[in-house]
Amino acid sequence: xxxxxxxxxxxxxxxxxxxxxxxxxxxxxxxxxxxxxxxxxxxxxxxxxxxxxxxxxxxxxxxxxxxxxxxxxxxxxxxxxxxxxxxxxxxxxxxxxxxxxxxxxxxxxxxxxxxxxxxxxxxxxxxxxxxxxxxxxxxxxxxxxxxxxxxxxxxxxxxxxxxxxxxxxxxxxxxxxxxxxxxxxxxxxxxxxxxxxxxxxxxxxxxxxxxxxxxxxxxxxxxxxxxxxxxxxxxxxxxxxxxxxxxxxxxxxxxxxxxxxxxxxxxxxxxxxxxxxxxxxxxxxxxxxxxxxxxxxxxxxxxxxxxxxxxxxxxxxxxxxxxxxxxxxxxxxxxxxxxxxxxxxxxxxxxxxxxxxxxxxxxxxxxxxxxxxxxxxxxxxxxxxxxxxxxxxxxxxxxxxxxxxxxxxx
Amino acid sequence: xxxxxxxxxxxxxxxxxxxxxxxxxxxxxxxxxxxxxxxxxxxxxxxxxxxxxxxxxxxxxxxxxxxxxxxxxxxxxxxxxxxxxxxxxxxxxxxxxxxxxxxxxxxxxxxxxxxxxxxxxxxxxxxxxxxxxxxxxxxxxxxxxxxxxxxxxxxxxxxxxxxxxxxxxxxxxxxxxxxxxxxxxxxxxxxxxxxxxxxxxxxxxxxxxxxxxxxxxxxxxxxxxxxxxxxxxxxxxxxxxxxxxxxxxxxxxxxxxxxxxxxxxxxxxxxxxxxxxxxxxxxxxxxxxxxxxxxxxxxxxxxxxxxxxxxxxxxxxxxxxxxxxxxxxxxxxxxxxxxxxxxxxxxxxxxxxxxxxxxxxxxxxxxxxxxxxxxxxxxxxxxxxxxxxxxxxxxxxxxxxxxxxxxxxx
Numbered sequence: 001x002x003x004x005x006x007x008x009x010x011x012x013x014x015x016x017x018x019x020x021x022x023x024x025x026x027x028x029x030x031x032x033x034x035x036x037x038x039x040x041x042x043x044x045x046x047x048x049x050x051x052x053x054x055x056x057x058x059x060x061x062x063x064x065x066x067x068x069x070x071x072x073x074x075x076x077x078x079x080x081x082x083x084x085x086x087x088x089x090x091x092x093x094x095x096x097x098x099x100x101x102x103x104x105x106x107x108x109x110x111x112x113x114x115x116x117x118x119x120x121x122x123x124x125x126x127x128x129x130x131x132x133x134x135x136x137x138x139x140x141x142x143x144x145x146x147x148x149x150x151x152x153x154x155x156x157x158x159x160x161x162x163x164x165x166x167x168x169x170x171x172x173x174x175x176x177x178x179x180x181x182x183x184x185x186x187x188x189x190x191x192x193x194x195x196x197x198x199x200x201x202x203x204x205x206x207x208x209x210x211x212x213x214x215x216x217x218x219x220x221x222x223x224x225x226x227x228x229x230x231x232x233x234x235x236x237x238x239x240x241x242x243x244x245x246x247x248x249x250x251x252x253x254x255x256x257x258x259x260x261x262x263x264x265x266x267x268x269x270x271x272x273x274x275x276x277x278x279x280x281x282x283x284x285x286x287x288x289x290x291x292x293x294x295x296x297x298x299x300x301x302x303x304x305x306x307x308x309x310x311x312x313x314x315x316x317x318x319x320x321x322x323x324x325x326x327x328x329x330x331x332x333x334x335x336x337x338x339x340x341x342x343x344x345x346x347x348x349x350x351x352x353x354x355x356x357x358x359x360x361x362x363x364x365x366x367x368x369x370x371x372x373x374x375x376x377x378x379x380x381x382x383x384x385x386x387x388x389x390x391x392x393x394x395x396x397x398x399x400x401x402x403x404x405x406x407x408x409x410x
Numbered sequence: 411x412x413x414x415x416x417x418x419x420x421x422x423x424x425x426x427x428x429x430x431x432x433x434x435x436x437x438x439x440x441x442x443x444x445x446x447x448x449x450x451x452x453x454x455x456x457x458x459x460x461x462x463x464x465x466x467x468x469x470x471x472x473x474x475x476x477x478x479x480x481x482x483x484x485x486x487x488x489x490x491x492x493x494x495x496x497x498x499x500x501x502x503x504x505x506x507x508x509x510x511x512x513x514x515x516x517x518x519x520x521x522x523x524x525x526x527x528x529x530x531x532x533x534x535x536x537x538x539x540x541x542x543x544x545x546x547x548x549x550x551x552x553x554x555x556x557x558x559x560x561x562x563x564x565x566x567x568x569x570x571x572x573x574x575x576x577x578x579x580x581x582x583x584x585x586x587x588x589x590x591x592x593x594x595x596x597x598x599x600x601x602x603x604x605x606x607x608x609x610x611x612x613x614x615x616x617x618x619x620x621x622x623x624x625x626x627x628x629x630x631x632x633x634x635x636x637x638x639x640x641x642x643x644x645x646x647x648x649x650x651x652x653x654x655x656x657x658x659x660x661x662x663x664x665x666x667x668x669x670x671x672x673x674x675x676x677x678x679x680x681x682x683x684x685x686x687x688x689x690x691x692x693x694x695x696x697x698x699x700x701x702x703x704x705x706x707x708x709x710x711x712x713x714x715x716x717x718x719x720x721x722x723x724x725x726x727x728x729x730x731x732x733x734x735x736x737x738x739x740x741x742x743x744x745x746x747x748x749x750x751x752x753x754x755x756x757x758x759x760x761x762x763x764x765x766x767x768x769x770x771x772x773x774x775x776x777x778x779x780x781x782x783x784x785x786x787x788x789x790x791x792x793x794x795x796x797x798x799x800x801x802x803x804x805x806x807x808x809x810x811x812x813x814x815x816x817x818x819x820x
Binding site: 033034036039040043044047051052053054056058060062063066067070071072075076080081082083085086089 | 443444446449450453454457461462463464466468470472473476477480481482485486490491492493495496499
């Protein structure tokens with residue numbers, strides 16, 4: 001467990017570095033009920049830093065499991081209209097969204113996966129206003145994590161629950177630099193470093209990024225026209241910077257939805273809403289997944305890929321060296337927020353309009369033309385093996401080595 | 411702490427005796443996040459007994475306190491429309507409502523009471539659909555209690571927290587007869603006994619009920635025309651019986667809003683949304699409070715009385731003998747659900763249309779004519795002293811002694 005002072009600093013990170021709260025702005029906390037104690041600390045901090053109002057949207061994964069198991073599919077998937085209205089209201093109010101994650105990776109283990117997939121899709125559709133607002137940086141948002149007992153035990157199965165929770169707190173604290181004298185300043189400096197790397201990559205304007213690994217990955221990912229490499233230190237539509245993920249180690253941009261060729265294998269399990277998908281491969285032709293295999297979680301992967309047309313294409317490419325503090329911890333977190341920051345990754349589904357020039361002002365046709373993918377899903381999967389080689393290929397055919405043995409060389 | 415079996419039985423009481431769930435009916439759980447473990451048990455039981463869907467409306471009194479302290483009044487009182495839409499949806503779906511109470515009686519201690527009162531009024535207005543549906547028994551509903559640490563410590567201030575929580579669990583278990591072999595059957599039998607007493611009182615059709623106590627209470631309460639004495643074993647509009655409160659020991663009916671005369675003093679503190687009001691008196695003339703005093707919580711009492719025209723009149727009269735298990739425990743629970751079942755009480759504010767013949771089909775004028783009070787509030791306060799004498803007075807002036815020394819004599 002962290003000290004009260006560390007918890008307070010963590011809350012400050014979420015509010016000031018995370019959503020970069022502006023005076024008079026409302027805040028929406030989205031969290032499982034088991035994180036109520038931390039939600040209260042964040043709420044107090046938000047007011048201290050000038051929030052006009054703090055709304056909390058509670059959920060509970062355990063009761064959700066009971067609901068998925070016991071509710072008929074058509075009833076379960078019929079999300080009442082007030083839910084969408086609620087999110088629309090928050091978006092319209094210009095709220096900053098803070099999500100506090102603590103999910104048990106096994107929460108939906110053994111569920112009817114078809115029903116679960118359809119339910120999650122319905123819930124995502126209901127939250128469409130939130131998804132659009134965050135993907136386009138209309139509203140500022142951030143995601144932080146808090147250990148739950150189940151999550152901690154999943155990472156440290158041999159430890160006693162309370163010890164496992166403490167260990168996970170330590171790992172989180174290290175990843176977001178809470179041991180520094182001034183974690184907020186340290187966080188800002190870290191983001192500045194990543195910003196410089198992102199700027200360099202944007203200037204180089206590669207046509208393709210090529211991945212090769214001994215595990216069989218051999219993939220060429222075209223980049224969208226006018227793509228911008230971005231660090232998690234992003235700029236919202238109102239010009240205010242914010243940090244969407246804490247911790248964050250990635251720089252990322254938009255791939256070209258029609259220019260992905262080859263095969264890619266995952267380097268870490270993909271945990272999507274409780275389903276674990278592992279040892280899987282995706283084969284791309286003209287940007288589309290034309291074949292896939294999965295030793296574990298085949299149905300869940302199929303569920304993602306059959307969501308809509310855009311879920312068979314990718315919308316994000318992100319680069320992270322293996323020496324990131326999260327990667328160096330050597331832990332598998334079973335949570336995308338951490339695992340994606342330990343490993344290069346791609347995402348099936350929607351691209352961030354913010355990762356191409358003028359992306360937020362494009363209509364569907366214009367976005368499609370430059371290669372920007374659209375979908376109701378956005379599911380990251382990790383491809384960063386320890387031996388990963390990455391090469392940038394320019395429009396003139398010139399090549400630049402970016403990664404050797406899983407780490408940046410530029 | 412109760413055993414798993416007792417908890418399961420308690421959940422069954424709430425679902426089968428409480429809302430008397432019918433197959434295919436949805437359930438709405440309303441609870442503080444700290445009761446998540448019990449909410450999960452109730453949700454499982456609801457599905458086991460045939461619920462089509464279980465919604466949970468979470469709240470958290472600690473964050474609510476932070477909000478009330480830190481949000482500007484106009485912002486705080488502006489409850490977004492999705493909240494009212496949510497309750498309307500649940501009502502329209504014919505849901506059964508289960509509230510799980512665990513409030514810290516001191517949660518709002520020291521708050522700006524004017525702001526708090528206005529906020530609570532806004533929140534009540536937003537929940538108007540729920541309030542109308544439950545007051546008129548359109549939807550079936552029940553209230554149960556679960557100990558919280560703060561609540562338990564309030565009742566047992568000298569005990570260690572965990573011991574206090576255990577003690578409160580014991581008291582609750584005793585009050586709802588969980589120690590019986592079959593608590594569901596025991597609950598049903600208990601309600602049948604009260605039903606018989608209520609039937610007798612309805613047949614007698616008293617014009618007035620007169621209260622006298624050595625504490626200064628000397629009050630004549632007229633009863634509404636066509637009043638029906640009711641036990642908490644009520645009948646919903648669809649004819650299905652249910653039990654609105656667990657535990658319950660009261661029989662109650664509608665007073666005549668224009669026929670209350672005299673002075674009444676409280677026998678137990680009134681705890682209204684965190685404010686404790688004690689040693690107070692209300693003086694009635696023609697049914698209206700024309701004077702009031704309060705040694706403690708004067709502002710909170712004033713807040714209730716100035717809510718609307720109806721909050722200065724009474725809408726409920728309830729009779730409970732001092733030998734009810736809750737009264738015999740000798741504890742002050744600082745929670746109306748328990749304390750009202752330990753003591754005769756009245757309620758400022760709205761009457762239950764179900765406590766007069768044809769009440770649900772009356773318009774405003776008709777309800778007014780027979781003496782049925784209307785208000786957005788309904789606040790119970792306890793008047794049952796140990797020496798309380800109660801006399802029923804018929805339309806012919808005949809008198810019947812109902813209570814001697816705080817207990818039924820009929």
